[in-house]
Amino acid sequence: MLTKFSSHSIFYILIVWILGTCYGFVLLSSAAGHTGDVKLFIPGEELVYNLHSTVLMNEKDGDSKNVGFFTSAEVLVQVIYSQENQKILKLKINNPKLHIKSRKAPSPDGFVYHTSELEKFRNQPFYIHWNNGKIEKFLVNRDESITMVNVKKGIASLFQFQILDGTYDETDASGTCTVEYTSPNQQKISKTKKNCISSDLPYFRNPEVTLDTFVNSIRNVEYELNSDHKYFKSIKAQEKHIMAVSSANYIGNQIFSDQILEFVENTQDKIAIVSGTVEGILKNLISSDDLKQESLKIEKENIPTDDIKSFPAAVNELRDQLISDNLGSAGPAKAFIKLVTIARVAKKEEIKKALNGKKNVEILSQLLDVLGSTPTLASYEAVMSKLDFTKEDQIDLCERYLWALSLGANPNPDIAEKLFLKYKKSNDIPVKLNETLLLTLGSMSYKMNLRSPPLGEKVTQKLEKLILEKLRNSKSEESFPYLRALKNLKSPTTIPDLLKKIKEGTSKEGVLAWKALKVFDRKNWNGDVLKAARKAFLQLDRKYDSSSRTIASEILLESKPNDDTLREIIFHIATNDTSYEVRQYALQKIRMLSENDLELQRRVLAIIKPDRKINNYSILNPRGLSTAIKRYFIKNQSGNGSLVSLQEINNAVVKQGIVNIVWEKGTITNELFSLGLFTSGLTSFLSSDNEEIDEEPEQASAGMELTVLGTQFRPFVFFNGQGELMGHVWTGTASEKTTAYQALIMLQDHLEYLRLGSGFIVELDLKGAVSFDLGGKVEISIWGRTAESLVEKRAGIFLTGSMKLYNSFVRVQVEFTATLEPQLKLQSDIDFSSHMRFCMRVSQVDVIVKHNVYKIERIPGSKHKLRIAKYRKSNFPGFTYALNRKNNEMCSAIQQ
Incomplete structure (x- = not known):
């Protein structure tokens, strides 16, 4: 049977549907008093709440024992003024107490009461001007400590909410945030804070994504009203912050904080109501009750710590760890971070004293590493005076x-x-x-x-x-x-x-x-760059240096070329271009990229397979020793670490040899370290090869180029001219291992302060440093017509990250450290007695990774100190990288 709707019934259904979809808006509007049916904060009313505020710190996985505290108190909320949507609320905190973690505490909470300064602080009533859910003004006693004022700002912030669902910009104890409001049902309001900014607090970070620090924050507040919408039954705020190393996101710390107000009772007409205008009442309160107006943003306290040393004293303590012989191990990297932290707050005269100290002459270079990583004017002026x-x-x-x-x-x-x-x-x-x-x-x-x-x-x-x-x-x-x-x-x-x-x-x-x-970033490789790269690689307009051609081929291949460009590069490899090393290099680069890009691999095969002129052994294995290989030394969710070796050979001699340490995170690639070796003018007496020479004859020279964290240094020239070369050969000055580059370098450098909604500030500090030593040797036998070289990279890496909450009545922190000492060896043997044979070996030694976690909780002025420590150790065996078949064949031939 069909039901027949009248025009009146259809109108009624539409009204019900509209009201249903807008229910969240009506709820909040009613709660704020817009409809006149339901009102919050009735004049003369006193509401009593119990406050419970918790802070817990732990390592990132959160599965082990944590440290922290909670505070409890009674909060009185008195409505002393109400005019339409504007209220003045008088709040009072009664009987605040601190509860701490203790091994003797009962399960499952693990907290016990402990006396503290919190109970001794000056604690007077404070006031908020509440306007349509927004707190316009916050008034507090002038003589109260920053700690107590911050706690009150955290409580006041709980009473700020908007009257309609939507997204707003708000400032409260957490800072300036983007806040989203929703109403899941008649009695609940949900508030989510995002992108909270504290531009007034120090903030440092590494702009390179792969060396940055991952910080994730979640902040939510839930409001629950009573059945007739006259008061909040509870207000529950929770937030969680995780800090982790971007390149190893399993290493990090977390902090959890909650703030709960539970309704106890309310009374009507108990509180005297004041009359007048809002501005006049607030002005009278400030003058009569010795109050001051402040922002809701909590303020950072300067809490002195016992372990801060002067810069000269710290240098004296750590001097032995900084000597040059120790570089390449983790000890100097750890000392370096300590000194950088102290130097950033040191005065000019302190730094000058350390620089001029007679005992510091042998570590002066390392002190300059420290001060270069301390970009303050005080450190700069001290260095310039030296x-x-x-x-x-x-x-x-x-x-x-x-x-x-x-x-x-x-x-x-x-x-x-x-x-x-x-x-x-x-x-x-x-x-x-x-x-x-x-x-x-x-x-x-x-x-x-x-x-x-x-x-x-x-x-x-x-x-x-x-x-x-x-x-x-x-x-x-x-x-x-x-x-x-x-x-x-x-x-x-x-x-x-x-x-x-x-x-x-x-x-x-x-x-x-x-x-x-x-x-340059690939997005900057515009049409003009790609057009020039095509001309250079194919030599369309003139003859180009082989190094220009190999770099141009890299740009073309890494720019996601279309099928026509890719086909043109592949077909050129099959030509009779006399610079066969350039063709070999391009082929090796295609193979290297195809190993990790299945789509490129599919496209390359689609071009090669149908064409017999290309799809044959002679073309796909052309003459030449040039190589381009990529080998991963780590793969995980945080990113991939790889070693990239690019060797451009010209006339059987290494013209440009590059070994890069690369870190990849998503689509972003960051070259952490690049070692480049270059030569010129050596082909005349090391090779009789008939490859086309692409340059005019030039004097013998060789050198090294270093690029560290994307910054190229000026080239280091080993010799310039055949006379200098032969001098090294005859005297054997290159046969002993020599240090080419040493440094202490800051990798991660992150400092951030988080404002917790509960009224506390947490310091997030993550620093990573490397102690680096690069050395090598070369042995050349003119009589045997052989050469052997060794390049050794030693690095000691130390990483530390901490979360600290320090105030006048409690101090809590969780800290991790990680250390490792990787070592990379590049060995090459060259036999040019008859046919040129070149063998390269790249190996990595065993590595031990130590990951320690420390959790500490203390109460200033008391003997209470809780310390939890955890130690982990992981072993990673060394290995030799598989390069390519041609290299393996020549290594076998040399060993015979």
Whole structure:
């Protein structure tokens, strides 16, 4: 049977549907008093609540014993003024008590009462001006401690809520947040805080995603009204914050906090009501009750700690750990972090005292590493009083300081400005140091531009303008420093000048310009860059240096080429191009990329398989020793770590050899360390190969290029000229292992302060450092026509991260440390007695990873101290990387 609806019944159904969908809005509006049927905070009313506020800290997985505390109190809420939607509430905290974790405490909570300063604080009533759910003003006694005021701000913030569902910007004890309100049913209101900002508190982070710190925060508040909507039965706020290492997100800490107000009773007409205007009443309260108005944001306390030493005293204590012989192990990295932390708050005179100490002469370079990672004006001025950039005998020390500045994740714009002025007046500065100064400015400018909003925009703009002016007015070797500076600067607006150098400059200028373009973000490889790369690789307009061609092939292949471009590259490999090492390099690069990109692998096979001219042994295994390989040393959810080896051979001699340590996180790739070896002019007496020579004959030379955390250093030249080379050969000066580069480097550098809604501030501090030592040796036998080389990278990594809540009545912290000492060896054997044979071995030694966790809870002025420690150790066996079949064959031939 069909039901027939009248027009009146249809109208009734529509009304019911509309009211049902808007119920959440009606609820909040009614609760705020807009409808006149239901009202919160009735004039003359006193509401009594029990407060329970908990803070717990633990390691990230949260499965072990935690440390923390909770506070309890009675909260009185008195409505002393009400006019339409505006209220003045008088609040009082009665009988506040501290409860702490204790091994003697009963299960399951594990808390016991303990006397503390919380009970002794001055504790007067405080007031809030409540307007349509928003707290317009917060008044508190002038003489109360910051700790007590913060607790009151946390309580006051619970009474701030909006009258309608939606998203708003609010400021409360948590800071300035984006807040979302929803009404799940008639008696409940849900409040979620996101993106809480505390711009007034110190904040440092590493802008590189792979070296950043992961911080995840969840903040929720649940309001429950009584059945007739006249008061809140309960207000429950919960929040959880997790801090973890971005590159190893299983290592980290967490903090949980809740704040619960439970209704006890209310009374009517017990409280005297004041009359007048809101402004007048608040003004009278401030003058008569000695009150002050403050923001709801809680304030950071300066709590002195017992273990803070002066910088000179800390250096004296840690001096033995910093000596050069120890670099490459974890001990110096740990000492380095301690000193950086102290130096960042040290005064100029303290730092000068340490720099001038006679006992510190042997560790002066390491102290400059520390101060370069301490970008304060006090540290800069202290260093400048010690170093003289015009003296030849201080070049090494000056460079050590500049390198440290260039590697810092948070450059100081004021220091950058001072260095820029020094560079502009650099007539008396030695050439090598002058280039290092320029490269440092380029790196600092790049990192300042990564900040949002960018820092030091004026100095970065002036620097780019100056570099481009000098580049345009220089030729050949004069332009090399400026091209390397542009590589560190990584500014997209410099691309046209780089392309012009490729087109019009010398072959070496072109190589340096391509190297600069290679490190740019891929999104900056526009049509002009790809067009130039195609011309260079295929030599469409002129003859190019082999290094330019190999870099151009990398850019083409890494730019996600379309099928036509990919086909063109593959078909060129099958041509009779006499630079067969370039073809070999491109083929190896395609293979390397295809190993980890199944879609690229499918596309490559689709091009090769149907074409018999390409799909044969002769083409797919052309002559040449050039290699491009990628091998993973770690794969996990946090990211992938890989070793990338790129060897460009020219006339059977390594022309450009690069070994990169790369970390990948999602689609983001970060080159942590790059070691590049380069040679020229060696083919005349090391090889009789008939490959086409792509350059005019030049004098024998060799050197090393280091790029650390994306910052290129000036090249280190081993020898320049055949005379210097033969001098090394005859005297054997290269046969002993020699240190080429040592440094203490800050990897992770994160400092953040979280405002908890419960009225406490938590310090999140995560620092990671590496103690690095790079050394090697080369042995050449003219008679046996053989050569052996060893390059050894030793690193000691120390990582520490802590969450600390320090105030006047309780101190809680959880801290982790992680240490490891990886070591990488690159060995190569060359036999050029008859047919050129080249064997390379890359190996990694056994690694032990130590991961320790410490949890501490203390009450100032008492003997109570709870300490929980956990120690873990993991062993990772060493291994030798499998390179490729051709390398294996030549290694076997050499060993015979």
